[in-house]
Amino acid sequence: MSNVSTPSQIKVPATYMRGGTSKGVFFRLEDLPEAAQSPGPARDDLLLRVIGSPDPYGKQIDGMGGATSSTSKSVIVSLSTQPDHDVDYLFGQVSIDQPFVDWSGNCGNLSAAIGPFAMHAGYIDPARIPHNGVVAVRVWQVNIRKTIVVHVPVVNGMVQETGEFELDGVTFPAAEIQVDFVDPADSDGAMFPTGNLVDDLDVPGIGTLNATLINAGIPTIFVDAASIGYHGTELQDDINGDEKALAMFETIRAYGALKMGLISDLEQAKARQHTPKVAFVAAPQTYHASSGKTVQAEEIDLLVRALSMGKLHHAMMGTAAVAIAAAACVPGTLVNLAAGGGEKQSVTFGHPSGTLKVGASAVQTEQGWVVEKAVMSRSARILMEGWVRVPAQTITFG
CATH class of the missing domain: 3.10.310.10 (Diaminopimelate Epimerase; Chain A, domain 1)
Structure with a gap:
């Protein structure tokens, strides 16, 4: 019998959320292990293990992913470094069967969840939250360097998650969240990169x-x-x-x-x-x-x-x-x-x-x-909150 003890798991604070017709694992940047707080292999390795990738079976059984592009997603949110914005939103599309995280774009569906998550995570000044009304959360989308405004409904001082708004592709109705994508075209080039409409x-x-x-x-x-x-x-x-x-x-x-x-x-x-x-x-x-x-x-x-x-x-x-x-x-x-x-x-x-x-x-x-x-209108809801666990050897934690 081996005397080598099995490494324990570490737990990372996380929130599992649906946004629009997608869902993913949300993190506050400061809650990540130090080695994963900056871009690089340590961060990618952590998110891959959280989601359960790469999985040659294509099922993500040993992780939080749902084995579809809509459910193999990760989000990192932090106080914004940009003027006139509340939070920075970084999106990682986790490959199901390959060992990489794609940081090249945004997830528009999960964008609707950023406003509610920012309020849930304590990033929004309580003085801005009405007893009843709407909070316009200004989000800096880090991947594409664009502004998104998420209009979060509030009832009795809390984010309204339930409601009658029906979104095709989502089973149950919820509260409607309007999402504004400001100046959504590519900042570094033309909206039509070839110069042609067709x-x-x-x-x-x-x-x-x-x-x-x-x-x-x-x-x-x-x-x-x-x-x-x-x-x-x-x-x-x-x-x-x-x-x-x-x-x-x-x-x-x-x-x-x-x-x-x-x-x-x-x-x-x-x-x-x-x-x-x-x-x-x-x-x-x-x-x-x-x-x-x-x-x-x-x-x-x-x-x-x-x-x-x-x-x-x-x-x-x-x-x-x-x-x-x-x-x-x-x-x-x-x-x-x-x-x-x-x-x-x-x-x-x-x-x-x-x-x-x-x-x-x-x-x-x-x-x-x-x-x-x-x-467009979307909806969002917290599905679970607490900690997600990964084996300690997943990355070298700082």
Whole structure:
């Protein structure tokens, strides 16, 4: 028998939250082990172990992840280092089967939870919290260096989490939280990185596709559903079990990323699973959502299906919804044309779980199209709070 004792686990304060149609493990920066308070391998190793990755079985049984892109997420929040902001929000998309955390983008769904979490974590001055009303929490999104304003409802001095707002893709109703994505386009370049509203995207083995390449909310590649053999009414089972289809979408994503200037060679796409997203659009049609309810064509302006981390998303990523809102409000994009064309300030689109209304204000300037703000409603709720445990040998703790 070995005399070597088994290393114990360490516990880290954490909160498990749902935000929109996603959920993840939330940390206060100061609660992390010292070695994980700065970017680097120690932080990544900790988050991978918390979520249960990499898992060759693709189940994340030995961690907090739920084995989907929507549930393999981590969040670090701290008091903001930026003027006129309350908190800094750093998002890590944890790969399910590979040993890396993708820091290249934001999670729009979890953005809705940042406001409630900031209040729960003591980052908001109690003097700003009314007995009844709304607190506008100004969030600095560290990954993309953008401002998000989360309007948190308050009842009897506490965050209102329950309510009657229904969000397709979420089983139970909750309190509505308005989320404003301020100036969501890429700060370092044009909203349309190629300068075109529609590009010819050459994809070997697939052909030349019309594509709208946009960087608003998150870099996104939009193509017409019919051009790749789809209707726009597909559900997860129609695509996620089709390895040939998934390989096609990944090829489109890689070549789109190259054309957008996000990567310099195709191999880099493998280590950048979170961005860009690839989505396909179509004109309205009646279809049955994953819940079984019927979405009538007259209820929606267009159909959108999007892939995240290599799989068709069960609803819609919040950041992709921002991209949809921005593209829909610019006349001539594929998204706008699918919605009937012309000037728009909002659209309601159909996704696998139902519908979502998003709005944006777009203006044309000498420098090109600019979106000043994109708006959507989400909800959020604390699911569990306490400590998450990881084996002590996961990282070298400082």
